[in-house]
Amino acid sequence: MTRLAELGLNENAAPAVDWNAPEGGNQAPAVYPGIYKLQFKMPDDVAEWFDKIEAEAIKGNAASKQGWLVVCPRPYILASLVNAQGQPDKDGQEHPLPVDEQTKLPPQMPPQRVSFYKSQKMLISQGGEMLRALGVRLEGSMLGQIEATLQQLNGRVTFPAQLGWRAYFKNTDTTVSTDKRRKTELTWPRTADGTPELLAVDPKTGQKAFGYLEIVRFFQPSSNGQ
Numbered sequence: 001m002t003r004l005a006e007l008g009l010n011e012n013a014a015p016a017v018d019w020n021a022p023e024g025g026n027q028a029p030a031v032y033p034g035i036y037k038l039q040f041k042m043p044d045d046v047a048e049w050f051d052k053i054e055a056e057a058i059k060g061n062a063a064s065k066q067g068w069l070v071v072c073p074r075p076y077i078l079a080s081l082v083n084a085q086g087q088p089d090k091d092g093q094e095h096p097l098p099v100d101e102q103t104k105l106p107p108q109m110p111p112q113r114v115s116f117y118k119s120q121k122m123l124i125s126q127g128g129e130m131l132r133a134l135g136v137r138l139e140g141s142m143l144g145q146i147e148a149t150l151q152q153l154n155g156r157v158t159f160p161a162q163l164g165w166r167a168y169f170k171n172t173d174t175t176v177s178t179d180k181r182r183k184t185e186l187t188w189p190r191t192a193d194g195t196p197e198l199l200a201v202d203p204k205t206g207q208k209a210f211g212y213l214e215i216v217r218f219f220q221p222s223s224n225g226q
Contacts, residue, residue, distance in 0.1 A: 056119075069142070072112060077109060131149075163216060
């Protein structure tokens with residue numbers, strides 16, 4: 001066994017460590033925030049299609065608390081719908097994304113949580129926006145039709161959507177996002193030209209994290225985000 005001093009290494013052989021870097025195994029999102037053409041796709045395991053949340057329909061009114069349906073799709077990202085300046089193409093031009101060399105499939109989003117929660121002040125739920133983007137308008141019982149409807153749409157329908165990044169630091173209950181939902185959320189850092197930095201930073205601890213790729217907004221098919 002050779003002794004360390006005998007290896008003839010310089011300082012580049014053991015570079016400095018960023019102790020606040022994300023844990024090993026974490027990966028950067030498949031795409032940057034923007035407007036994309038997605039292919040609707042549900043998980044292969046039907047047991048992962050649905051979930052629920054508990055929330056108040058009227059804020060501050062505990063009696064209005066109930067369960068709300070959550071749908072968990074994993075869409076494929078087919079193409080970017082913005083130009084080099086990050087603006088929607090007026091002519092609707094698409095910029096296809098490369099497929100994976102091994103699977104021959106386009107990039108796939110991580111599991112999404114699309115809620116049918118609707119407060120008294122909301123005109124439409126996120127789940128309703130998703131169905132409308134998919135070209136579906138259900139009448140009558142939503143719970144009685146939703147599973148069969150998603151089975152019919154699975155892998156067959158495309159739609160435009162705005163994608164963003166969100167990072168949550170559990171130790172300090174801090175959220176950093178490219179598209180803020182609440183006043184308490186922090187704005188994702190950007191470079192001088194406006195491009196989002198690859199990592200979010202918790203200002204309280206210095207910890208860094210990649211963002212979770214999520215659907216920020218569903219667009220109706222004819223709009224392409226314009």
